[in-house]
Amino acid sequence: MSETSRTTGPGRTERAEKAELAALQAALGAEHAAVYGYGVVGGKIDKGRRDEARTAYDAHRARRDDLARAVRDLDGTPQAASAAYALPFAVKDSAAAVRLAAELEERVAGVYSDLVRAATGDRRRAAAEALREAAVRAVRWSGESVAFPGLAERAATASASASPQT
Numbered sequence: 001m002s003e004t005s006r007t008t009g010p011g012r013t014e015r016a017e018k019a020e021l022a023a024l025q026a027a028l029g030a031e032h033a034a035v036y037g038y039g040v041v042g043g044k045i046d047k048g049r050r051d052e053a054r055t056a057y058d059a060h061r062a063r064r065d066d067l068a069r070a071v072r073d074l075d076g077t078p079q080a081a082s083a084a085y086a087l088p089f090a091v092k093d094s095a096a097a098v099r100l101a102a103e104l105e106e107r108v109a110g111v112y113s114d115l116v117r118a119a120t121g122d123r124r125r126a127a128a129e130a131l132r133e134a135a136v137r138a139v140r141w142s143g144e145s146v147a148f149p150g151l152a153e154r155a156a157t158a159s160a161s162a163s164p165q166t
Contacts, residue, residue, distance in 0.1 A: 012120070021074045023111070023118035024067055027127070030111040031064035032081035037104045040087065044097035053101065056137055060108070063130055070123060098141055105138035 038057035045053045068078035091100050112131035119127050 016118075016120075017074060020115075020118045020120075020123070021071065021076050023115040024071050024074065024123075025076065025079050027108075027111045027115045027130075028064060028067040028071060028079055030108045031060050031067060032079075033085050034060040034104045034108050035064060036081070036085045037087065037100055040091050041097045041101045041104075044091050044094055045101075046094040049094075049098070052140070053097075056101065056105075059133065059137075066126070102138050102141035105134045105141060109134040109138060 035057065038053060038060060041053050042050065042057060071078040087100065088103055089096065089099070091097050109131050112127050112134060115127035116124055116131060
C-alpha cells in the first residue's frame with residue numbers, strides 16, 4: 001500500500017494526517033506571532049482598550065498551548081516561537097496598535113481556515129471556533145467585516161503569519 005493511501009486511523013490516510021499536522025504547525029506559528037504581536041499592541045494601546053488587548057493576548061496564549069498539545073498528539077514536535085517577528089508596519093501609537101491587532105486576527109483567521117479544511121472531528125470544531133473568535137476580534141479592532149473570514153485574507157497574501165525576524 002502506498003504512503004498516500006495507507007490508513008492510519010478510522011478512515012484517515014497518512015497523507016491526511018500529514019496535512020493536518022502541517023495545518024496545526026501553521027496555526028501554532030500564527031499563534032506564536034499573535035502572542036508576540038499582542039505584546040507590542042499592549043505597549044502602545046490606549047488605556048481604554050488595554051483590557052481588550054490583554055483578553056486577546058490570553059486567548060492566543062491558550063490556543064497556542066492547545067495547538068502544541070495537538071501537534072504532540074500527532075507525534076509531531078511543536079515548532080518553537082521565534083525570538084522576534086517582523087511587524088507589517090511600525091507601531092508608534094495607539095491607532096497603529098489597533099491596526100496591528102486587527103491584522104494579527106485576520107492572519108490567524110486565515111490559518112485557522114486551513115486547519116478547518118485539514119482537520120476532522122474535535123480538532124475541526126476547535127479550529128472553526130478559533131476562526132470565529134479571531135474573526136470577531138478582527139471586526140472589533142477594525143470596525144469592518146468580511147463575508148468569509150479567513151478566506152479573504154488567503155486571496156490577499158500567501159503568508160498567514162508574521163515572518164520571523166532574521
